[in-house]
Amino acid sequence: MIDIAELARRSGLPASTLRFYEDKGLIESVGRRGLRRLFEPDVLERLSLVALGRNAGFTLEEVAAMFAPDGKPRIDRAQLSAKAAELDRTIGRLRAMRDGLRHAANCPAPDHMECPTFRRMLKVAGTNRSRRRPKRMGAGKSV
Amino acid sequence: MIDIAELARRSGLPASTLRFYEDKGLIESVGRRGLRRLFEPDVLERLSLVALGRNAGFTLEEVAAMFAPDGKPRIDRAQLSAKAAELDRTIGRLRAMRDGLRHAANCPAPDHMECPTFRRMLKVAGTNRSRRRPKRMGAGKSV
DNA sequence: GTGCCAGTTCAAGTTAACTTGAGGTCAAGC
DNA sequence: GCTTGACCTCAAGTTAACTTGAACTGGCAC
Numbered sequence: 001m002i003d004i005a006e007l008a009r010r011s012g013l014p015a016s017t018l019r020f021y022e023d024k025g026l027i028e029s030v031g032r033r034g035l036r037r038l039f040e041p042d043v044l045e046r047l048s049l050v051a052l053g054r055n056a057g058f059t060l061e062e063v064a065a066m067f068a069p070d071g072k073p074r075i076d077r078a079q080l081s082a083k084a085a086e087l088d089r090t091i092g093r094l095r096a097m098r099d100g101l102r103h104a105a106n107c108p109a110p111d112h113m114e115c116p117t118f119r120r121m122l123k124v125a126g127t128n129r130s131r132r133r134p135k136r137m138g139a140g141k142s143v
Numbered sequence: 144m145i146d147i148a149e150l151a152r153r154s155g156l157p158a159s160t161l162r163f164y165e166d167k168g169l170i171e172s173v174g175r176r177g178l179r180r181l182f183e184p185d186v187l188e189r190l191s192l193v194a195l196g197r198n199a200g201f202t203l204e205e206v207a208a209m210f211a212p213d214g215k216p217r218i219d220r221a222q223l224s225a226k227a228a229e230l231d232r233t234i235g236r237l238r239a240m241r242d243g244l245r246h247a248a249n250c251p252a253p254d255h256m257e258c259p260t261f262r263r264m265l266k267v268a269g270t271n272r273s274r275r276r277p278k279r280m281g282a283g284k285s286v
Numbered sequence: 287g288t289g290c291c292a293g294t295t296c297a298a299g300t301t302a303a304c305t306t307g308a309g310g311t312c313a314a315g316c
Numbered sequence: 317g318c319t320t321g322a323c324c325t326c327a328a329g330t331t332a333a334c335t336t337g338a339a340c341t342g343g344c345a346c
Contacts, residue, residue: 016335034342035294045265052268056240060333075255080248087241091234097199098230105223112218125195159305177312178324203303
């Protein structure tokens, strides 16, 4: 049984986030001392799972859905594969973009618009429109 | 001189977005026919540049700053290099995550928590916390 | 027993990048 | 000349993931 301050310290997450996560059903407190929440230490593992899911690009809602009602992780392999494939596509796009940026940074052309590589990037940028992708990247402190 | 409907059609962006972009200083209209905005056709290239920047992970504000007051792109090579390096780090993280997801999707362990690879991912997820990264991914329709 | 301070609740604010809605305008077609 | 519908403005709403603020509470040290 650890209190919220302790959990915050050990997880590196602010207490406000822990309350928010509890509200969202991502973690559970097991009681109170006064008003103060008490958690089981294994919530730390749970928080790692949440950080992992967020890192992989899942939304908090998706992460929440990955826990069975009993609290055990219930991970859908097809969903993981799908996310892996999505990451793979993202990686491809980012690599092209990175290479293009590097080129542009070193390109001798006085005006970028005259550089063929730059113009090719422009074309690529104009392709592949897919509306509304969340895709926030951030990790979680060591837990 | 094309009107906003034409620009919307050719850029694939809704008129509301074009107005929004004008408001943000990303594009400029050169006049009106009645209330209706009129644009020079080269705004299309400008929109491609915006799409490119967004693809590379710049915010709209950063993209706006890339245009000199005279309207010509004024691109900071150091900034491009920095963004390339940032993309490179992101790519590394995503690759690790993708590989981990693939493994987890195929892992025979009955409970993911018993899989060493999965546990390693958990550890990694717990590292590398960097607050507030926007990182929206989306492209722009052919322009 | 009492005051402190870290906790609590709940609503509202934040950021990015847009979208939506209400109410208004006007060029063009009939 | 009148209707119409696409465009206009401006404010407010949307989403994700939190943070912040105001008002309150209660275990613990003294």
